[in-house]
Amino acid sequence: MIRIALICICLLFTAESFSQKVNKEDSITLRKIFDTALLNGQSYNWLDHLSNNIGGRLSGSIQAEKAVNYTKEELDKLGLDKVWLQPVMVPKWTRGRAEYAYIETAPGITSIANVCALGGSVSTPAAGLKAEVVEVQGIEDLEKLGRDKIEGKIVFFNRPMQANLISTFSSYGGCVDQRYSGAMEAAKYGAVGVVVRSMNLRMDDLPHTGSMTYGDTPASKRIPACAISTNDAEYLSTALKLKPDLNFYFKQNCKVYPDVQSYNVIGEITGSQYPNKYIIVGGHLDSWDLGDGSHDDGAGCVQSMEVLRLFKEINYRPRHTIRVVLFMNEENGLRGGRKYAEEAKLKQEEHIFALESDAGGFTPRGFSFDTDEANFQQVLSWKPLFKPYLIHYFEKGGSGADIGPLKDEKIVLAGLRPDSQRYFDHHHAANDTFDAVNKRELELGGATMTSLIYLFDKYGTKTSLTEVKN
Amino acid sequence: MIRIALICICLLFTAESFSQKVNKEDSITLRKIFDTALLNGQSYNWLDHLSNNIGGRLSGSIQAEKAVNYTKEELDKLGLDKVWLQPVMVPKWTRGRAEYAYIETAPGITSIANVCALGGSVSTPAAGLKAEVVEVQGIEDLEKLGRDKIEGKIVFFNRPMQANLISTFSSYGGCVDQRYSGAMEAAKYGAVGVVVRSMNLRMDDLPHTGSMTYGDTPASKRIPACAISTNDAEYLSTALKLKPDLNFYFKQNCKVYPDVQSYNVIGEITGSQYPNKYIIVGGHLDSWDLGDGSHDDGAGCVQSMEVLRLFKEINYRPRHTIRVVLFMNEENGLRGGRKYAEEAKLKQEEHIFALESDAGGFTPRGFSFDTDEANFQQVLSWKPLFKPYLIHYFEKGGSGADIGPLKDEKIVLAGLRPDSQRYFDHHHAANDTFDAVNKRELELGGATMTSLIYLFDKYGTKTSLTEVKN
Numbered sequence: 048m049i050r051i052a053l054i055c056i057c058l059l060f061t062a063e064s065f066s067q068k069v070n071k072e073d074s075i076t077l078r079k080i081f082d083t084a085l086l087n088g089q090s091y092n093w094l095d096h097l098s099n100n101i102g103g104r105l106s107g108s109i110q111a112e113k114a115v116n117y118t119k120e121e122l123d124k125l126g127l128d129k130v131w132l133q134p135v136m137v138p139k140w141t142r143g144r145a146e147y148a149y150i151e152t153a154p155g156i157t158s159i160a161n162v163c164a165l166g167g168s169v170s171t172p173a174a175g176l177k178a179e180v181v182e183v184q185g186i187e188d189l190e191k192l193g194r195d196k197i198e199g200k201i202v203f204f205n206r207p208m209q210a211n212l213i214s215t216f217s218s219y220g221g222c223v224d225q226r227y228s229g230a231m232e233a234a235k236y237g238a239v240g241v242v243v244r245s246m247n248l249r250m251d252d253l254p255h256t257g258s259m260t261y262g263d264t265p266a267s268k269r270i271p272a273c274a275i276s277t278n279d280a281e282y283l284s285t286a287l288k289l290k291p292d293l294n295f296y297f298k299q300n301c302k303v304y305p306d307v308q309s310y311n312v313i314g315e316i317t318g319s320q321y322p323n324k325y326i327i328v329g330g331h332l333d334s335w336d337l338g339d340g341s342h343d344d345g346a347g348c349v350q351s352m353e354v355l356r357l358f359k360e361i362n363y364r365p366r367h368t369i370r371v372v373l374f375m376n377e378e379n380g381l382r383g384g385r386k387y388a389e390e391a392k393l394k395q396e397e398h399i400f401a402l403e404s405d406a407g408g409f410t411p412r413g414f415s416f417d418t419d420e421a422n423f424q425q426v427l428s429w430k431p432l433f434k435p436y437l438i439h440y441f442e443k444g445g446s447g448a449d450i451g452p453l454k455d456e457k458i459v460l461a462g463l464r465p466d467s468q469r470y471f472d473h474h475h476a477a478n479d480t481f482d483a484v485n486k487r488e489l490e491l492g493g494a495t496m497t498s499l500i501y502l503f504d505k506y507g508t509k510t511s512l513t514e515v516k517n
Numbered sequence: 518m519i520r521i522a523l524i525c526i527c528l529l530f531t532a533e534s535f536s537q538k539v540n541k542e543d544s545i546t547l548r549k550i551f552d553t554a555l556l557n558g559q560s561y562n563w564l565d566h567l568s569n570n571i572g573g574r575l576s577g578s579i580q581a582e583k584a585v586n587y588t589k590e591e592l593d594k595l596g597l598d599k600v601w602l603q604p605v606m607v608p609k610w611t612r613g614r615a616e617y618a619y620i621e622t623a624p625g626i627t628s629i630a631n632v633c634a635l636g637g638s639v640s641t642p643a644a645g646l647k648a649e650v651v652e653v654q655g656i657e658d659l660e661k662l663g664r665d666k667i668e669g670k671i672v673f674f675n676r677p678m679q680a681n682l683i684s685t686f687s688s689y690g691g692c693v694d695q696r697y698s699g700a701m702e703a704a705k706y707g708a709v710g711v712v713v714r715s716m717n718l719r720m721d722d723l724p725h726t727g728s729m730t731y732g733d734t735p736a737s738k739r740i741p742a743c744a745i746s747t748n749d750a751e752y753l754s755t756a757l758k759l760k761p762d763l764n765f766y767f768k769q770n771c772k773v774y775p776d777v778q779s780y781n782v783i784g785e786i787t788g789s790q791y792p793n794k795y796i797i798v799g800g801h802l803d804s805w806d807l808g809d810g811s812h813d814d815g816a817g818c819v820q821s822m823e824v825l826r827l828f829k830e831i832n833y834r835p836r837h838t839i840r841v842v843l844f845m846n847e848e849n850g851l852r853g854g855r856k857y858a859e860e861a862k863l864k865q866e867e868h869i870f871a872l873e874s875d876a877g878g879f880t881p882r883g884f885s886f887d888t889d890e891a892n893f894q895q896v897l898s899w900k901p902l903f904k905p906y907l908i909h910y911f912e913k914g915g916s917g918a919d920i921g922p923l924k925d926e927k928i929v930l931a932g933l934r935p936d937s938q939r940y941f942d943h944h945h946a947a948n949d950t951f952d953a954v955n956k957r958e959l960e961l962g963g964a965t966m967t968s969l970i971y972l973f974d975k976y977g978t979k980t981s982l983t984e985v986k987n
Binding site: 081082085086210211213215248249410412435436437439440466468469472485486487488491 | 551552555556680681683685718719880882905906907909910936938939942955956957958961
């Protein structure tokens with residue numbers, strides 16, 4: 048009898064924890080946050096300036112410097128408790144004159160190919176580089192082919208992004224090794240250059256740049272690497288079938304300079320109960336240089352600024368110290384993210400929660416959490432609060448590159464997960480521009496982030512030592 | 518003791534029905550459907566032709582006729598069991614020469630306003646119409662103002678769409694009476710014309726057309742009505758504050774012709790078990806004339822065609838007869854929808870489920886169901902199957918205009934619900950064009966629809982009299 052009663056209590060308890068109860072005060076606060084963002088959001092205006100008046104913000108560029116000054120000024124206007132610049136040395140790589148490439152199927156018979164240098168690539172010789180091409184479907188093909196078939200040639204990495212995955216970030220993850228390590232690996236077999244199919248699910252003429260590494264390859268053995276548009280990748284592949292000994296020519300004029308001084312931009316509202324416990328929200332202020340970096344990651348920056356502005360706007364005084372951090376140099380170095388974490392450790396600042404938005408300014412669908420089960424269960428208990436806003440995705444997974452270095456056993460890390468279908472149409476390409484951002488979608492993202500931070504601020508995390516008093 | 522045991526069983530049963538069990542065969546079929554749509558979907562190619570080679574398809578236009586022929590030919594190619602045209606007479610209204618309008622704040626001091634005639638509006642006098650303006654926030658303001666303040670004037674309906682609603686269709690629903698009935702109502706107070714703020718959440722220069730009615734207003738008392746862009750609505754409102762007696766001028770050259778012959782386009786796969794029980798899926802083939810009708814509702818048409826193509830492609834032989842219906846004349850008459858229902862009734866065809874896609878070709882989020890609790894609970898039991906595809910929205914609500922006339926006590930009606938944030942940026946305006954459609958988002962919609970129809974075909978509805986044998 049007692050056993051049965053216990054089972055009953057257990058079952059009831061389970062039913063209770065499953066019932067989608069919503070705290071009324073929280074529900075009202077979320078409604079205020081979304082109303083304010085949709086009726087009077089600032090993300091879009093800030094992004095307009097960042098994208099159209101400043102433009103692409105490659106680390107070490109004058110635009111990156113302008114963006115630091117602009118966002119600091121805007122944070123100053125919000126009446127936060129503290130706004131400052133955190134110095135960080137960043138790499139400076141420049142693209143130089145526009146790249147030029149062609150496919151030569153017979154002497155003098157050429158067709159232009161749309162390419163761009165990968166970020167960090169060395170230049171070609173001044174007269175450009177011309178060589179035969181060997182097409183591969185990935186790094187693992189290099190060993191199969193061997194030095195014989197690769198030496199003196201340009202390696203063409205042509206494995207496309209897998210189109211049947213629902214998360215386009217998964218498709219990206221399955222391909223990006225070609226771009227990141229392709230040149231380093233191909234050089235080991237004597238290749239003279241590398242052409243990589245753009246990380247783009249769509250067929251179009253735009254090459255997509257992105258970071259790459261030479262690892263510990265000595266300077267004399269580094270080979271130039273470029274991305275080619277998906278249309279031209281298909282064309283090159285077809286042409287190779289008809290004419291395996293065709294030549295590919297490309298010329299690029301990149302240059303690496305000594306590191307330069309730059310900054311993370313930081314603003315904070317001091318916590319009323321736990322001024323020495325930190326919740327941070329951020330995106331990265333640098334971008335690639337081909338577009339204006341609206342989705343990657345102007346969107347994440349302005350949404351993160353908006354979190355603090357919305358708290359002010361709805362008169363919410365946080366219990367913990369809430370910081371916005373606009374990280375410098377995510378794209379080609381992660382120096383900002385590393386610097387922030389290093390200093391936080393040095394100052395023994397306890398960070399309980401960090402949220403990054405770096406997946407585009409599209410309609411928010413939810414969050415991905417890098418945390419333990421107890422914290423994740425707490426997050427799931429908040430899910431019903433988000434239902435009216437069609438925010439439904441709460442899963443375990445990665446968070447964001449810039450906040451990664453903060454990882455320890457206690458901190459909860461999370462990444463905003465917007466709809467990903469269109470992201471790689473624009474990612475690192477010339478069409479990552481302001482016109483590709485919809486105001487409502489962008490502002491909804493900021494409201495969604497603000498809501499989650501409000502909840503973490505109010506209820507704390509399960510791993511933070513201090514009880515939050517409500 | 519027995520009571521406690523019963524409670525336990527009850528609780529266990531509840532827990533069981535709540536557990537998100539997924540039928541493995543269904544899970545595999547949905548994966549096949551999504552894979553095929555994403556790797557080899559046809560919706561985007563069909564829409565390319567419909568939008569770029571044919572264009573806007575106003576009822577009674579040559580483009581509408583071309584669209585009927587094109588889609589019939591394409592359905593013929595799919596090897597369906599039957600493809601045919603269902604004759605229906607449709608209204609023919611033409612816009613005529615481009616509209617022209619200006620705001621005159623003093624004699625000779627004018628600024629151009631972007632307007633377009635509302636669909637079905639009468640023409641202005643040949644020389645145009647110029648009058649003072651009275652601004653209102655809705656139809657209910659007319660009675661408050663009274664004939665004194667309205668007679669001889671142009672009524673300017675300027676209530677904006679409410680921006681803080683998450684569903685933009687709700688915002689639309691809260692405003693569209695101004696467009697639909699504004700002219701009819703204002704004429705009762707002696708107004709000479711009507712200008713309506715475009716149904717658009719964004720500030721831009723594009724006027725958005727749409728249907729309107731004169732009800733039983735006699736021809737001699739019908740006043741012309743146009744839509745004005747949101748930017749110009751704001752400008753006009755501001756100008757009126759500074760100069761309440763300014764004049765507004767507009768000129769439009771619309772014309773109504775006698776009804777013309779047109780068609781619903783229908784194709785079907787005959788059911789293997791229940792050939793006389795019908796499941797239909799459709800969109801509307803007509804569109805407004807300003808853009809090319811890609812989102813409204815070219816998208817819905819090609820997605821509906823794709824449902825039958827995907828069944829063929831994955832070798833699924835449906836138990837019920839599955840029909841695609843491309844309805845004619847949703848925008849300004851609903852003649853196609855009415856005709857289809859009328860004939861179905863006449864032939865005593867039992868329709869068990871109807872699904873419409875008429876909310877744009879954006880990332881699908883789920884469905885809205887017009888049905889009873891038993892059928893809705895069955896739908897909810899399928900929800901876990903859709904989780905891998907991020908399809909999460911299953912709610913009771915409306916379905917689609919064209920399938921509405923089929924409503925009876927037994928049929929389940931549903932509407933696809935894509936992400937709605939960008940829809941009204943394009944709806945009924947010159948920028949409802951192919952370039953605003955993303956291939957992946959569009960194809961995902963078709964796959965989502967196919968999956969739901971597969972489940973209804975396999976399990977039947979709770980209101981259909983026949984048991985489905987599995």
